[in-house]
Amino acid sequence: MDLRGIGLQYNASTKFIDENVNKGLGSKVAIYYKDEKITYKQLQDQVNQVGNGLKQLDIGLESRVLLMCYDTPEFIASFFGSIKIGAVPIPVNTMMQPADYEYFLNNSRAKVLIVHEDLWAKISHLRKRFLYLEHIVVISQHDNHSDNSINYREWVERADRELDAARTSYDDPAFWLFSSGSTGNPKGVIHLQHDMECALNNYAKKVLKMTENDITFSASKLFFAYGLGNGMYFPLGAGGSTILMPERPLPENVFEIIEKYKPTVFFGVPTLYGSMINFMERNGKTFDLSSLRICVSAGEALPAPYIRKWKELFNLDILDGIGSTEALHIFLSNRIGDIRAGSSGQVVPGYEAKIANEHGIPLPPNEIGDLLIKGDSVAHGYWNLHEENKRKFYGEWLFTGDKYYVDEDGYYWYCGRSDDMLKVGGIWVSPIEIENSLLQHEAVLEVAVIGETNDHNLVQPKAYVVLKQGVHPSKELEIELKEFVKRQLAPYKYPRIIEFIDELPKTATGKIQRFKLRVG
The missing domain is CATH 3.30.300.30 (ANL, C-terminal domain)
Structure with a gap:
């Protein structure tokens, strides 16, 4: 049913959490995390408890909640718990400097910060400079805090496990992601309630053919647009399972996780694939990746030599594609059984793309120009950046900032960023x-x-x-x-x-x- 524009209730937490329990997947493992196995029913309980905990703090519709969380179950529970009550979670990079977090908090005007203990320790001395922050919820193994913060575990355990979803609509704001521009301050990208389902249906289901049988592992972290889909709403939306790893994705860690948990889909970035290939060649080791049915790469163009070497080492294909924070996930991709090495593949179903000159006029095949795309997962816009919105969002079209050409067969070839050409x-x-x-x-x-x-x-x-x-x-x-x-x-x-x-x-x-x- 098309819910666009008709004002009916739509809440992403219902789609990605509650529906799995309602259709009988409550006892199925949703999250593999270290030695824990968290079922869909347990995850639903945690989501509801976070939502109720936020309501007790007087957080409601469109209040913003900043998440400084590693790839842990608390991230997912906090993300969907916020959305369920109509609040707006904002995951941010856990590897930034204190001044960056001050910017994120003040720019977003977040009222609540949910944060891992060691990250809070790095910024707690700046507390008086967080202009809008009212509550700090610390994910910690310790019970007492002297800074008036709230212990996440105690806060969640006290809260009710039953929660009705807020009456949000298809086009309500659901979450923000901060883009990582090459210069200037990060931009708050506003995504709507329906955006995750669009990316799930367009890419995960139609390109990756994801089902309930899939277990995903993403080296890219959840606070990035790419990782958010890979490690959270793709597997949950398909009724599958995700593997979470909070540590840095070093080659040896990644190989260990794949061998231990046996995922079926692995998501990496070009530099990681290169490092993993080099790690094997340098150490003369072999690893069992036989559980994988497909590998995915995004972030920047995947060099053709990596594709060939990976296939030689593991007999596995890597599907290279391109997405963006503004589009939420991948909109150009190679296909299973249809890989043109060095290209970004073809347009993902549900999206349209064009290569245009500086006047916006479409160019013929094999001419380099600006890549513009449109699709239902494209963001509502940037927070508080009127002029930048006019430059980036051309009606239905998103100006990606990437230089591309498309060949006669409809394959897109990356030529660099507009300012890298x-x-x-x-x-x-x-x-x-x-x-x-x-x-x-x-x-x-x-x-x-x-x-x-x-x-x-x-x-x-x-x-x-x-x-x-x-x-x-x-x-x-x-x-x-x-x-x-x-x-x-x-x-x-x-x-x-x-x-x-x-x-x-x-x-x-x-x-x-x-x-x-x-x-x-």
């Missing part, structure tokens, strides 16, 4: 194309390409290269890498400058931060 000799050059070429060299582990202006004010490609263990920088290797690219790409595309470095700057999701390389 290089114009060399008047011709657009994709840094990704140069990076993919260099990654095929046996000495190269990771690479990032930017444009550097020379003495004549002309842009030339510069490559920052991380070498594999045991390989040492040299002038000879620099020349060899340049010639290697010249043999594969048009001559004008080769990197004029190569700088060997120990590590590339990255976001917490593993995205390479090219803007940091541009500013030195």
Whole structure:
């Protein structure tokens, strides 16, 4: 039934939590976390208890609740417990600095903070600077707090396990996510009650073919748009199970989790896949990934060599795709049994895409332009950013900020961010194309390409290269890498400058931060 615009009650917690219990999945495991197995009925109880606890704090419709939580059951219970009473949860990155959390709290005007104990310890000294915060709920193993905070465990245990969903509608605000722009302050992205169900139906069910039999494991954390779907509302929406890992996704940790819990779907990012491949080759170890039926990558373009090597090592395909915080999840993707290595695949069902020039006019195949997409999971807009909303949301269309071209067969090829593209000799050059070429060299582990202006004010490609263990920088290797690219790409595309470095700057999701390389 189409509930859009007709004002009928719709609450995402009912869709993703209550409906599973109502259809007989109450005793099924919803969450695997360390040695715990949390059933759908237990999760429903926790969601209801958090919702009732918030109501006791006088939190109601559209009140904002900031979540500083690791990937734990408390995250999911707090997220859906907030939504169930019509409040708006806002998950934030757990790897930020105190000043960032001050910004998140004051920008969002959150009245409640639900936070893990060690994270609260990092910011509690700033308490008087949190202008709108009224309640701090601390996830802790200790019973007493001297700072007037609330102990999460005691707070939840006291609350009732029965709770009716608030009378929210299809288009009510449900949650925010803060986008991680390359410059400037993060932007609060407002998502509506129906957005998660749209992403679930469009991508998880139609592309990944997810069912109740699937167990997902996401290396990307829940506070990111990509991880929120992978590790929470995709498996719950399909009636499946999720594996939560609060620790950093290091290759050895990820392999251990896969072997222990035997997920069927694994979600990673390109740099992690590269690190896992390198970890195996460096240590000469083998791992059992036979439980997996498919792997997924997003965040940035997945290099074709990684796809081929992963297939060689594990006989598993990686489906590369692209999404965004504003679109909530993936809208371009390769398909099971239909992978064009190096591409982002085709448009996900339920979305439309176009490649346009700077005037918004659609371009023919094989011409690089701006990628615009539309679909029902696209955000309502940014919080309190009128001018930015006008620049990013073109009616039904979302300006993604990505440069792409589409080939004659309808496959989309990533060419970099709008501010990463290089114009060399008047011709657009994709840094990704140069990076993919260099990654095929046996000495190269990771690479990032930017444009550097020379003495004549002309842009030339510069490559920052991380070498594999045991390989040492040299002038000879620099020349060899340049010639290697010249043999594969048009001559004008080769990197004029190569700088060997120990590590590339990255976001917490593993995205390479090219803007940091541009500013030195």
